Amino acid sequence: MALPRILLVSGSTREGSFNESLVNATARKFGAAGAEALPISLRNYPMPFCDQGVAEAGIPDSVNALHALFATHDGIFLATPEYNAFPSPLLLNMIDWISRVRHYEGGMIEAFERPVYAIGAASPSPIGGYRALMMLRQKLALGVGATVVPAMAAVPAAYQAFDGQGDLVNEQDAGHLDKVVCQLLDAVTQRV
Numbered sequence: 001m002a003l004p005r006i007l008l009v010s011g012s013t014r015e016g017s018f019n020e021s022l023v024n025a026t027a028r029k030f031g032a033a034g035a036e037a038l039p040i041s042l043r044n045y046p047m048p049f050c051d052q053g054v055a056e057a058g059i060p061d062s063v064n065a066l067h068a069l070f071a072t073h074d075g076i077f078l079a080t081p082e083y084n085a086f087p088s089p090l091l092l093n094m095i096d097w098i099s100r101v102r103h104y105e106g107g108m109i110e111a112f113e114r115p116v117y118a119i120g121a122a123s124p125s126p127i128g129g130y131r132a133l134m135m136l137r138q139k140l141a142l143g144v145g146a147t148v149v150p151a152m153a154a155v156p157a158a159y160q161a162f163d164g165q166g167d168l169v170n171e172q173d174a175g176h177l178d179k180v181v182c183q184l185l186d187a188v189t190q191r192v
């Protein structure tokens with residue numbers, strides 16, 4: 001059987017982003033668990049803010065490329081910063097854009113309903129972006145019809161959460177992330 005293909009995206013393009021670290025640490029865990037993991041940076045997929053007018057004027061090449069990646073992976077891991085209790089505008093804008101690709105012609109099903117989703121957040125706060133995760137779960141499940149596995153990786157005190165290799169220092173954080181990886185791989189395998 002082909003290896004499960006997992007795409008990983010950080011909702012921050014900040015230099016030194018904790019969520020980019022979380023994406024990379026998670027990609028290594030998927031790799032170790034026998035999956036094909038592809039971490040990408042939204043730095044390479046610039047896009048304007050989405051609204052009906054710009055979407056009807058034409059889907060940017062960057063968005064079509066992202067849609068193609070989402071549609072050809074079995075599992076998607078999204079890591080979001082918490083901005084005032086919400087996911088980052090960058091990540092929300094990306095989801096909105098992808099949702100407009102062939103909106104009435106199967107584009108939503110390919111990118112959101114067929115893959116299985118898992119989510120994580122890293123923040124300096126003691127609750128690790130948990131509030132943003134609740135909102136992201138709602139956007140994915142209610143907004144675009146995605147299946148999101150129950151486990152979530154909320155990494156608190158992110159400024160001290162990663163070691164020199166970029167792996168999670170704290171056993172509890174690492175354990176939560178293992179559960180996310182395990183649940184996503186189980187869900188993906190059951191769908192094949």
Ligand SMILES: Cc1cc2nc3c(=O)[nH]c(=O)nc-3n(C[C@H](O)[C@H](O)[C@H](O)COP(=O)(O)O)c2cc1C
Nearest residue numbers: 012014017018019020081082083084085123124125
């Ligand atoms: C506009 C703004 C709002 C923020 N709101 C929150 C918040 O509600 N909770 C939180 O834990 N951190 C908050 N932060 C701090 C971010 O968690 C912090 O900048 C973090 O490093 C962002 O993730 P990144 O490292 O992946 O870029 C906020 C930061 C900004 C710029």
